[in-house]
Amino acid sequence: MSTPNLVLNLGTDEPLPITRGRLLDFPDDPIACMRKLNSRHGNVAALEDEGQRVYFAFGPELNHQILSDGTTFHSQFFAIRGSRNSPQRHLTSGLLSMNGEVHKRQRRLVMDAFLKKAILNYVPTVRQLTEEMVSQWKPGDERDINRDMTDFMLRLTSTILFGIDDVEMAYRIGHMIDHWVHMNHELGMGAFVANQGIANRYGELLEYAGKLEVEIKSMISQRKSNPTGRDALSLMISAHDEQGSISDQELIGQSALMFGAAHLTTAHTLAWTLFLLAEHPSVMTELHHELNTELDGGFPGVEQIDRLHCTERVVKESMRILPASSYSQRVNAVATQLGPFALAPGAGIVFSQFMTHHMPELYPNPEEFRPERWLTINPSPYEYLPFGAGPRMCIGAPLAMMILKSVLPTILQRFKVTALPMSEVSGKVISTMLCPTTALMMRLDEQDGRFESHPVRGNIHDMVDLREVRRSVRKAA
Ligand code: HEM
Numbered sequence: 001m002s003t004p005n006l007v008l009n010l011g012t013d014e015p016l017p018i019t020r021g022r023l024l025d026f027p028d029d030p031i032a033c034m035r036k037l038n039s040r041h042g043n044v045a046a047l048e049d050e051g052q053r054v055y056f057a058f059g060p061e062l063n064h065q066i067l068s069d070g071t072t073f074h075s076q077f078f079a080i081r082g083s084r085n086s087p088q089r090h091l092t093s094g095l096l097s098m099n100g101e102v103h104k105r106q107r108r109l110v111m112d113a114f115l116k117k118a119i120l121n122y123v124p125t126v127r128q129l130t131e132e133m134v135s136q137w138k139p140g141d142e143r144d145i146n147r148d149m150t151d152f153m154l155r156l157t158s159t160i161l162f163g164i165d166d167v168e169m170a171y172r173i174g175h176m177i178d179h180w181v182h183m184n185h186e187l188g189m190g191a192f193v194a195n196q197g198i199a200n201r202y203g204e205l206l207e208y209a210g211k212l213e214v215e216i217k218s219m220i221s222q223r224k225s226n227p228t229g230r231d232a233l234s235l236m237i238s239a240h241d242e243q244g245s246i247s248d249q250e251l252i253g254q255s256a257l258m259f260g261a262a263h264l265t266t267a268h269t270l271a272w273t274l275f276l277l278a279e280h281p282s283v284m285t286e287l288h289h290e291l292n293t294e295l296d297g298g299f300p301g302v303e304q305i306d307r308l309h310c311t312e313r314v315v316k317e318s319m320r321i322l323p324a325s326s327y328s329q330r331v332n333a334v335a336t337q338l339g340p341f342a343l344a345p346g347a348g349i350v351f352s353q354f355m356t357h358h359m360p361e362l363y364p365n366p367e368e369f370r371p372e373r374w375l376t377i378n379p380s381p382y383e384y385l386p387f388g389a390g391p392r393m394c395i396g397a398p399l400a401m402m403i404l405k406s407v408l409p410t411i412l413q414r415f416k417v418t419a420l421p422m423s424e425v426s427g428k429v430i431s432t433m434l435c436p437t438t439a440l441m442m443r444l445d446e447q448d449g450r451f452e453s454h455p456v457r458g459n460i461h462d463m464v465d466l467r468e469v470r471r472s473v474r475k476a477a
Contacts, residue, residue: 016340017041023049026350030327030429031463034058034355044339055338055349059356062338063382066330066351067390073330073349074099075392077257080187080205087213088206090249091180094257095392099333107395109239109246110254113232114395119402120302121230122160126403127299129156130410139446142420144439146271153267154178156403161232161258162219170231173219176212177259183208185431216252232258258396264433265324266400271440272427273318273408276369278419278442279466281451283371284412286310288449291409299410308405313371315404319386320357321369321464322427326434327352328388353385354434367465415444419456426458 019037026033026047034056037045043058057066066073077096082088098106112118133152137143154174163170183205223234233255236246246254277284290310294300300308329350332343343349358366362383363373387394394400411417419425420441428437438458453466460466 016046017044018046018048018053020048023047023052023054026054031354034327034350034352038355044341046341053347055341055343055347057338057349057351059359060362060380060382063351063356063385063389065338066349067382067385067388067392070099070103070391072332072334072336074333075103076329076331076348080184080202082206082209086206086209088209090213090252091209091216091256093250093253095254095395096257096261097253103392105241105243106246106250106254107392109241110236110258111395112239113235114399116398118232118235119399122164122399123302123402123406125159125164126156126406129159130299130407134411134414137415137444139415139444141444142441143444145274145417145442146268146436146440149267149270149274150264152407153263153270157259157263157266159231160399161255161262164231165226165229166222169219169222173212173215173255174259174263176208176215177256178263180205180208180212180256181260181263212256213252216255217248220248220251220255261394262396262400264435266403268324268433268435269315269319269400269404270407271436272322272324272434273315273404274411274417274442275419275425275440275460276318276322276464277314277412278417279453279456279464280369281453283314283369284451285449287314287412288447288451291413292449295409295413297413300406305402305405308409310371311405311409313374315401315408316374316384317369317371320363320384321367322434323353323357323386324434325386325388325432326354326429328432353388354429356383356385365465367463369464412447414447416447416449416451418443418445418452419454421454421456423456424458425456425460427460427463 017040019040033047037047037056038058043062045056045058046053047056057063075096075098077092077094080088081092081097095103095107095110129152133148155171158170158174159167161170162173183201187201187205219233220237223229223231223237227234227238233251236251236254239246277287287310290308294304294307327350329348332338332345332347332349334345336343338347338349341347357363360366362379363377381389381393385393387397387400420443423441424438425436425440426438427434429435430437456466
């Protein structure tokens with residue numbers, strides 16, 4: 001990022017917090033870019049490239065301003081919307097592309113599929129798929145745990161959303177949406193650079209969107225002809241209010257969004273949490289004690305989950321330090337003031353979970369993974385926001401928490417997980433999600449309650465202070 005040129009705020013003659021540089025610095029490395037802007041300018045900053053600006057808002061007060069006011073700050077999903085009435089447009093027309101009354105009504109309707117009553121119906125599926133996965137693992141295996149969690153979540157998300165009663169079709173559609181999401185991410189990143197390769201891939205994306213839409217339409221009509229289904233799609237089909245039910249076209253957009261929103265976020269949270277536990281033997285020892293005391297070796301029952309307080313702290317701390325959703329953006333629909341900037345309508349504004357969760361004034365020693373901090377802190381919804389906050393907070397949060405708090409204990413009662421010594425562990429925010437970018441190699445052993453950690457390489461050290469590894473090695477010596 002280049003040195004900022006001085007741009008004066010005409011009202012006060014103060015310099016405006018603008019860095020002139022490449023806009024591509026942001027998608028290239030979002031965390032490094034946000035950290036530089038924050039340390040150079042404070043809590044409001046802009047990155048400017050040839051007259052085009054992206055604004056950045058860091059910290060709880062600005063999170064509150066932006067996230068609590070859905071009238072001023074609109075959500076604008078996906079750069080690649082496709083032309084009107086195209087399959088690409090339909091597939092990208094889920095909740096995140098809606099605003100105002102349309103969003104409010106649609107959110108109320110789809111919510112039925114994510115209330116406690118519905119979630120209880122999904123538990124047997126979570127249990128079955130978790131037990132299947134764990135039964136295929138053997139002590140001594142060395143596995144890419146992120147790959148495993150991603151495959152597991154692909155099966156689980158497909159089944160819960162589309163096919164508790166028709167698993168084959170659900171998997172096929174889940175795979176297709178996954179592929180389509182990847183194509184969108186790749187093209188979204190390349191959209192800044194005009195070249196023939198990207199133009200060809202844009203054509204491929206539109207063609208694939210056409211095939212995917214046909215599959216989803218046929219799944220919807222099948223569910224409509226057999227309205228007894230227990231999956232989320234069936235619940236969305238039967239949801240209605242005084243204005244009617246969700247249209248087929250809306251169901252297509254909601255199905256694609258739900259899958260995209262649920263699959264990788266939960267998979268990466270599972271993988272990061274297992275890695276953090278492997279690197280923190282003292283935390284793992286306390287967790288092991290809880291699982292031994294509260295559970296009986298298998299998948300936790302619903303009432304048992306509520307008693308797993310240490311598990312809850314571990315999951316909260318993992319989503320604080322490595323939030324799967326690390327930033328998001330809004331566009332202001334009307335003129336507004338953001339810090340020293342008077343924004344004309346249409347400005348792009350980034351807010352960040354990662355930056356908020358790493359503020360030392362909110363979380364002392366923010367780079368340390370310390371689940372016990374949750375015994376004494378109670379942050380506001382704008383200080384701790386792994387699932388977002390305000391009127392478009394994640395509707396899948398209770399479902400995700402149920403999955404995390406039952407799958408992790410099931411794995412950890414059976415297996416001890418250890419990172420491979422000196423393996424590389426790196427991550428990057430890709431399209432708002434903090435993803436492992438290398439294989440997350442872990443060794444699985446029969447659980448014996450004796451924990452030790454191993455040093456690893458990679459940029460994980462820029463995000464998490466792993467000195468406990470060194471401290472415990474020193475203590476043992
Ligand atoms: C650990 C897992 C998850 C994380 C970290 C996560 C995170 C988030 C975040 C941060 C937002 C707000 C985005 C914004 O304000 O721009 C969001 C929205 C959303 N999430 Fe999740 N999510 C997770 C799991 C799920 C699951 C399991 C579902 C279920 C299908 C889901 C469905 C949605 C939907 C539909 C929205 C849009 C809500 C709206 O615009 O009204 N998410 N999620």
